[in-house]
Amino acid sequence: MLIKTFGSAVQGVNAYTITVEVSVTAGTKYYLVGLPDNAVKEGEQRIEAALKHYHYKMPRQKVVVNMAPADIRKEGSAYDLTIATGVLAASGQIASDKISQYMIMGELSLDGTLRPIKGVLPIAIQARKEGFKGFILPAQNANEAAIVNNLDVIGVNNIKEAIDFLDGRLHIDPVTSDTRELFQNQADQYAADFADVQGQENIKRALEIAAAGGHNLIMIGPPGAGKTMLAKRLPSILPPLSMHEALETTKIHSVAGKLGEASSLLTTRPYRAPHHTISDVALVGGGGVPQPGEISLSHNGVLFLDELPEFKRTVLEVMRQPLEERRVTISRAKTTIDFPANFMLVASMNPCPCGYYNHPEKDCVCGPGVVQRYLNKVSGPLLDRIDLHVEVTPVTFDEMTATRKSEDSTIVRERVVKARAVQQERFKDFPQIHSNAMMPSQMVKDICQINDAGRTLLKTAMERLGLSARAYDRILKVSRTIADLADSPNIKIEHLAEAIQYRSLDREGWAA
Structure with a gap:
């Protein structure tokens, strides 16, 4: 008897349906074909033990399992x-009329219980x-799958529940989730x-500008x-995630297996802070089975690299193209x-x-x-992709003990959202550009026009401060x-003057 069941393979952040054809005929032996890896092949032992339980x-008899497409x-x-369900249906142990209506996925333990899977x-x-019609999967993953509407999500704890449901002996209510309400x-x-940060008003201002653009x-x-403390608070002033961004970000974390059992939808912008011993593959993604790296896990959020010069040079250089x-x-x-x-890079260094x-x-x-050699660990091409360089000074005792309450994130975020709305209108004809930082050079000339006084100021700054040519576009964008x-609506001389001060590392002799 020939039965078809359906699973799925995840490549990147997208899934592809896999048809599992099971044929049980006269003969002996179990054959698994269709380019399975060792983990799939070893499933025979897990399946047999779970069924016996x-x-x-x-x-x-002769059991042939073909996983198509075979390439x-x-x-x-x-x-x-x-x-397992295909084998049971093909051998006549369970009914087969409902089996083709469902996507069925799950890892079996030897006692038949189901373990959670990635990429749900x-x-x-x-x-x-x-x-x-529906998706039968481990109960631990049911909330994540329930984000998708118009699909019956059947969460099961063990293979017996799946068998009884397919056989019609057990009714399981589909797991539902009000995604909009949850969001x-x-x-x-x-x-x-x-509001937790005392003092450092100039750094807060720089972070507000970074978030706005x-x-x-x-x-x-x-x-x-306070560099790390400030960086941790940057996501709280970024514009709220849209539903599309939330689903896109959740997909990446789902593929990487980073979603907890309790969480189903990421509703806040991700903040990732990998240790400086990270490898280049762990940062950008890859491996034998390509998985998203830290820069993809921080998509639509913030990637914070603390102690930037301590990262290996090769690790930092592989970020240049993704940036x-x-x-x-x-x-x-x-x-x-x-x-x-699509992430914001925030770095800190001594x-x-x-x-x-x-x-x-x-x-x-x-x-x-020694100072210059230390700074030279961070290459010029990488610094070229960082718009704001900010010098952080220690907080004084008076600032730490001040009773005046600092501005909270909600107030700052309102200004950031307002500025982003202006940019959204500006780039409405360019779907790939969402903020000022994403403008290409040719667009900078059209949008970031300055008057004669501004040009004179910028020329003087570049000559006297020894600013490099690569700083020119960055200053205009900021x-x-x-x-x-x-x-x-126009870039005034005071806006230009403030932007110039955020190019500390471009100054000649800064570390002389």
């Missing part, structure tokens, strides 16, 4: 339940797209707030000045996979190895040339964002 049996490699243990959200989206109730619930930012300052293209392309012999990577160069109170103990925050 519930008094079902593997047929002592796509099938990886992982999530096909256990797909194959893209699989559910594809199941609905292809017209399946509205949990949106913008950040644990950290700008989507600009990358680096903070340079001594240990304990420009807003995506990562991983190429293999048979396939090419794209992961989205000004020197000891950390006290330019400190107002403590002396730097680094030898001649000044355009500052003008948007001020609700000004």
